[in-house]
Amino acid sequence: MSFNQGQMVIAPSILSANFASLGAECDAVLAAGADMIHFDVMDNHYVPNLTMGPLVCKALRDYGIAAPIDVHLMVDPVDALIEKFAAAGATYITIHPEATRHLDRSLALIRDLGCKAGLVLNPGTPVEVARQVLGRLDVLLLMSVNPGFGGQSFIPYVLDKLRDARQLIDGAGLAVRLEVDGGVKVQNATDIARAGADTFVVGSEIFSRVDYSGVLAELRAALALA
Ligand code: DX5
Numbered sequence: 001m002s003f004n005q006g007q008m009v010i011a012p013s014i015l016s017a018n019f020a021s022l023g024a025e026c027d028a029v030l031a032a033g034a035d036m037i038h039f040d041v042m043d044n045h046y047v048p049n050l051t052m053g054p055l056v057c058k059a060l061r062d063y064g065i066a067a068p069i070d071v072h073l074m075v076d077p078v079d080a081l082i083e084k085f086a087a088a089g090a091t092y093i094t095i096h097p098e099a100t101r102h103l104d105r106s107l108a109l110i111r112d113l114g115c116k117a118g119l120v121l122n123p124g125t126p127v128e129v130a131r132q133v134l135g136r137l138d139v140l141l142l143m144s145v146n147p148g149f150g151g152q153s154f155i156p157y158v159l160d161k162l163r164d165a166r167q168l169i170d171g172a173g174l175a176v177r178l179e180v181d182g183g184v185k186v187q188n189a190t191d192i193a194r195a196g197a198d199t200f201v202v203g204s205e206i207f208s209r210v211d212y213s214g215v216l217a218e219l220r221a222a223l224a225l226a
């Protein structure tokens with residue numbers, strides 16, 4: 001369940017899917033060519049919205065979803081839910097630095113539980129926060145919207161942050177994936193990939209369309225231009 005270095009990974013965010021048929025929605029985007037399911041967990045405390053817990057992640061595994069599941073935890077506190085999502089079949093677990101008092105310990109916990117660990121930086125949080133813990137990371141996720149809702153617009157200065165993050169990762173010689181989340185569309189995907197991202201969370205752009213294969217092909221074509 002791991003991706004090659006340099007592979008362009010598309011992770012549909014099921015936040016924008018039809019919650020009444022989540023299993024079928026995951027099947028459909030994966031059959032249409034998606035690589036991974038992005039699973040947004042919101043607690044109405046760290047962010048002003050409330051979504052899905054570990055039972056839903058487990059239900060998708062039991063239903064038969066075998067692809068990697070990328071669990072994005074927008075919850076505070078976070079440690080107890082790291083344990084629950086590891087048990088529920090998460091592949092990646094990504095956490096925000098503001099949601100734990102002991103970032104190094106929380107990241108180590110994710111790997112100890114057999115999952116891939118990720119740090120998520122909000123638009124206003126500097127890339128520098130990742131430097132010390134880079135060796136603990138499998139993925140660095142840069143938010144390109146303020147977390148909490150799908151369907152927001154990409155914040156342009158995140159392109160500069162992606163370039164900085166790419167330099168930081170390559171300078172350290174580590175195989176940390178560089179993921180971007182929020183406002184990713186066919187129209188801006190080439191620029192985002194050129195800035196250094198290799199993993200693309202895409203919510204409303206995919207699920208607002210009837211033809212998932214069509215939009216995934218358009219996204220792949222845009223990424224191939226980078
Ligand atoms: C926002 C979530 C995103 C969101 C992306 O807090 O983390 O994953 O669903 O949706 P779009 O692609 O619509 O911006």
Ligand code: ZN
Pocket residue numbers: 013038039040072181201
């Ligand atoms: Zn997300």
